[in-house]
Amino acid sequence: MVGKRLATIVSAGLSKFGRREGLYGRELFAEAAKEAYERCPNLIPKKDIKALFVGHMGESYEHQGHTGPTLADWAGLLPVQATRIENACASSGVALRLGTSAVFSGMYDIVMVGGVEKMTHRTTSDVTEFLAMASDFPFEQWHGITFPGLYALMATAHMHRYGTTEEQMAMVAVKNHHNGALNPKAHMQKEVTLEKAMSSRVIAWPLKLYDCSLITDGASCLILTKPELAKKFTDTPVHIIGSGQASDAIGLYEREDITTLKAGKLAGQEAYNKAKVKPQDVNVAEVHDCFTIAEIIAYEDLGFCKPGKGGSLVEEGATKIGGKIPVNTSGGLKSKGHPVGATGVGQAYEIYLQLTGQAEKRQVEGAEIGLSHNVGGSGATATVHIYRRG
Numbered sequence: 001m002v003g004k005r006l007a008t009i010v011s012a013g014l015s016k017f018g019r020r021e022g023l024y025g026r027e028l029f030a031e032a033a034k035e036a037y038e039r040c041p042n043l044i045p046k047k048d049i050k051a052l053f054v055g056h057m058g059e060s061y062e063h064q065g066h067t068g069p070t071l072a073d074w075a076g077l078l079p080v081q082a083t084r085i086e087n088a089c090a091s092s093g094v095a096l097r098l099g100t101s102a103v104f105s106g107m108y109d110i111v112m113v114g115g116v117e118k119m120t121h122r123t124t125s126d127v128t129e130f131l132a133m134a135s136d137f138p139f140e141q142w143h144g145i146t147f148p149g150l151y152a153l154m155a156t157a158h159m160h161r162y163g164t165t166e167e168q169m170a171m172v173a174v175k176n177h178h179n180g181a182l183n184p185k186a187h188m189q190k191e192v193t194l195e196k197a198m199s200s201r202v203i204a205w206p207l208k209l210y211d212c213s214l215i216t217d218g219a220s221c222l223i224l225t226k227p228e229l230a231k232k233f234t235d236t237p238v239h240i241i242g243s244g245q246a247s248d249a250i251g252l253y254e255r256e257d258i259t260t261l262k263a264g265k266l267a268g269q270e271a272y273n274k275a276k277v278k279p280q281d282v283n284v285a286e287v288h289d290c291f292t293i294a295e296i297i298a299y300e301d302l303g304f305c306k307p308g309k310g311g312s313l314v315e316e317g318a319t320k321i322g323g324k325i326p327v328n329t330s331g332g333l334k335s336k337g338h339p340v341g342a343t344g345v346g347q348a349y350e351i352y353l354q355l356t357g358q359a360e361k362r363q364v365e366g367a368e369i370g371l372s373h374n375v376g377g378s379g380a381t382a383t384v385h386i387y388r389r390g
Contacts, residue, residue, distance in 0.1 A: 002241050002275060002276050002277055002369075002388055003241045003242060003274050003275040003276040003277070004241065004274075005227040005239040005240070005241055005388075006100050006101075006103070006104045006239075006240045006241065006242075006243060006274070007099070007100040007103035007104055007224045007225070007226070007227070007239075007240045008224065008225055008226065008227045008229075008230040008237045008238065008239050008240065008390065009222050009223070009224060009237065009238040009239075009240065009348070009352050009387070010040055010044070010223050010224070010225055010230050010233040010234045010237055011036045011037070011039045011040035011044070011222070011223040011233070011234065012035075012036055012039065012220075012221065012222045012223070012348070012349045012352040012353075013031075013032040013033055013034065013035030013036030013037075013039060013220070013221040013222075013349070014032050014035065014185055014218070014219070014220050014221070014346060014349045015028040015029070015031040015032045015035075015185075015217075015218050015219040015220070015342075016031075016184075016185050016218070017185055017186060017187045017216050017217070017218035017336055017337035017339060017346075018120075018186075018187040018216060018217065018218070018337060019120045019187075019216075019217060020118070020120070020217040020218070021120075021121070023118070023217070024062065024118060025056075025061075025062055025064070025067075025116045025117060025118035025217070025219065026070055026071055026073075026074040026116075027074065028116055028118065028217060028218060028219035029054070029071045029074060029075060029114060029116045029219040029221070030074040030075060031219065032114060032116075032219040032220055032221040032342075033074075033075040033076070033112070033114070033221050035221070036112070036221045036222065036223050040223065040233050040234060041233070041234050041235065042232065042233045042234065044110060044223060044225075044233055046076050046077060048109070048110050049077055049080060049110050049111065049112050049223065050080055050081070050108040050109065050110060050111060051080055051081045051082070051083070051099070051102060051107075051108050051111040051112070052068065052071065052072045052075070052077055052080055052081070052082040052083070052111070052112045052113075052114070053083050053085060053095040053096075053098045053099040053102070053111065053112075053113045053114075054067065054068060054071050054082070054083070054084055054085065054092070054095055054113070054114050054115060054116065054341075055084075055085050055086075055087070055090075055091030055092025055093070055094065055095040055114070055115035055116075055341040055342070055344060055345065056071075056084050056085075056086065056091060056115065056116055056117065056341040057086055057088055057089065057091050057117060057134070057340045057341045058117065058119075058130045058131075058133070058340070058341070060126075060130045060133075061117065061118055061119055061121075061122055061127075061130060062118055066084070067084040067116075068082035068083050068084040069082045071084075071114070071116065075112065075221075077112065083095075083098070085098065087376045087381045088134035088340070088376035088377040088380070088381060089134065089288070089290065089338070089340045089343055089344075089374070089375060089376050089377065090288075090344055090374045090375055090376030090377075090381040090382060090383055091115055091340065091341045091344065091376070092113070092114060092115025092220060092341055092342055092343060092344035092345040092346070092374070093245075093343075093344025093345070093347075093372070093374030093376075093382075093383035093385070094245065094344070094376075094381065094383055095113045095114065095115060095344070095345065096113045096222065096243075096344055096345055096348055096383070096385060097243050097245050097383050097385070098113075099111045099112070099113035099222075099224050100113075100224065100240050100243050100385075101243075103224050103225065103226055109225060109226055109229060110223065110224070110225045110229075111223075111224050111225075112221060112222070112223055112224075113221070113222050113224060113345055114219065114220050114221035114222065114342070114345050115219065115220050115339075115341040115342035115343065115344060115345045115346070116218070116219040116220075116339070116341050116342050117216075117217065117218065117219075117339035117340050117341040117342055118217045118339070119215050119216060119217055119339060119340075120215055120216065120217050124215065127215050128146050128147075131146075131147055131340070132145075132146055132147065134147075134376060134377035134378075134380075135147065135150060135250065135251070135252075135377055135378060136250045136251035136253075139251050139253060140251055140252070140253075146204070147290070147291075147377075147378065148203045148204035148207055148212060148291070149204045150252050150378045151204075151207060151290070151291040151293055151294060151378065152203075152204035152205060152206065152207045153252060153258060154252075154258050154259065154293055154294075154297065154378075155169065155206050155207060155291070155293040156205075156206065157258045157259050158259045158293060158296070158297065158308075159206065161259055161308065162259070162307070162308030162309075162311070163308075163311075164293075164296065164308075164310070164311040165311060166198065166206050166208075167194070167198065167315075168296065168310075168311035168312075168314055168315050169206070169207075169211055169292040169293055169296065169311070170194055170197035170198050170208075170210065170211070170292070171194065171314045171315055172211075172289065172292035172295045172296065172314050172334070173192055173197045173210040173211060173292050173334055174191075174192055174193065174194050174197060175314065175319065175320055175328070176289060176295075176328050176331050176332040176334040176335045177190065177191055177192040177210075177331065177334065177335045178191055178320075179321065179328060179329050179330065179331045179332070179335065179362055180330070180331025180332070180334070180335025180336055181331075181335075182331075182360070182361040182362040183330055183331050183335075183336060183362060185336070186330065186331040186335050186336040186337065187214050187216045187218075187335070187336060187337030188214060188331075188335050188336075188337070189331075189335075192210055196210070197210035197211075207291055207292070207293070210292075210334075211291055211292040211293070212290075212291055212334075213289065213290045213291065213332075213333040213334050213337070213338040214333070214334075214335075214337045214338055215338075216337030216338055216339045217339055218337060218339035218342045218346065219339070219342050220342040220343075220344075220345035220346040220348075220349050221345065221349075222345055222348055222349065222352070224240075227239055230390065236356040236357075236389075236390060237390035238351070238352050238355045238356060238370075238387050238388070238389060238390060239387065239388045239389075239390055240385055240386070240387055241274070241275040241276075241277075241386055241387065241388045242270075242271035242272060242273075242274040242275025242276075242277070242384070242385065242386030243270075243271055243274060243383070243384070243385050243386075244266070244267035244268060244269065244270030244271035244272075244273075244274070244383065244384045244385075245267050245270070245381070245382065245383045245384075246262070246263040246264075246265075246266035246267045246270070246381075246382055247263055247380060247381055247382075248261070248262045248263040248379055248380050248381075248382075249380065250377065250378075250380040252378050252379075255379075259297070259307075259308075260297060260300065260301055260307065261294075261297060261298075261301055261375060261379035261382060262379070263375075263379050263380065263381060263382035264288075264297075264298060264301045264302070264373060264375055264379060264382040264384070265301040265302075266382075267373075267382040267383055267384040268301060268302045268303065268373065268384045270384070271371075271384040271385060271386050272303075272386065274386075275386040275388075277369060277386060278303070279302060279303030279304055281369050282304075282325060282369050282370065282371045282386070283325075283326075283354075283364060283366070283367040283368055283369050283370065284325075284326050284327075284329060284351065284354045284355075284364045284367045284369075284370045284371075285302070285304075285325060285326070285327045285328075285370065285371040285372070285373065286327070286328055286329070286330060286332070286347035286348075286350050286351055286370075286371070286372045286373070287299075287302070287327055287328060287332070287347075287371075287372075287373040288333065288343070288347075288373055288374050288375040288382075289328055289332040289333050289334050290333050290338060290375070292334065294375065295310075295314075295327065295328065295332065295334075296310035296311055296313075296314065297310060298310075298327075298373055298375075299313050299314075299319070299327070302371070302373060302384070304318075304319075304325050304327075305318075321362055321364060326364050329350060329354060329359065329362045329364060330346075330347070330350040330362070343374060344372070344374035344383060347372035347373075347374060348372050348385060348387075350372075351370035351371070351372055351387050352387070354367045354370055355367055355368065355370050355387060355388070355389040356389070367389070368388060368389045369386065369387070369388055369389075370386070370387040370388075371384065371385070371386050371387070372384070372385050372387075
């Protein structure tokens, strides 16, 4: 028996991810919102959407704060309540949780949640600096460590404790690039061989170029309503039946164990408990693969395998499309791209497609239960959501 329906997705939209030259983030969000409006068979009047919760990490990219009302304006939603959420790369995962809570509490009947980031017009060094703001300034940033460096520390610890290999991490990249090649909205739609991934240049050992996610522009959008109203708008609703969120110390140096993300594990446990499902009930998952080691750790934290067995799980092919638990059918952050504020709701968009049978060449047959897992920074924030086909 699955848990109570917290809120229901009746439509979803996603901009094309990639290098979107000449466009502002607000234009990308309008693109995602337009798809959400048009995808809904019985179009929801914009005046019935009473709130917008949107994830947006960085004011520095476009020199633009006060993002909530800006995006509400470009989505045609003024004068609704519009709130920007900043929780690093988990910003729109948290926006989804807040939107779900607003519907479940009875505060609003219909809300929009989403996320956006415009990144590619800045230099790589600028983006690296802006992303590093999600780490600890006096004890990490100031000493020059970047996110590739932080996740490289996690990778070497995992390798030392469990015997995880560079090849197993590269297999995550190969799998996700295969899936991204099937996704017309992905940033990098091309296959990568294991040999190419393994021979690519080192970014922060043991992480190489193909172990790292992309600097990307993009936006994502969902329309949520009360479960009892969903059939008014669509014959293919997707119910959110579990939601979890947790926090951890921002600095990696403060963690008891850097081979796991405690916040992700706790958020997953909360979501499973609310949904009344177990890891083995999940048919398809989108997890936060900002680096390939992060996907391997996510397998373990979410209970898809035992601690230390994540590398073996991907090596066995269990997380491929057609495997026991397909993970990152969209291509993940690794291939679809990682416009940080848009990522959490972008993951939910993929699950929506999968559970409504609209994922085309990457469709997981018979998928009924889906999961999304969104992480902020090096794991100081995490959200997990569980979905059921209506």
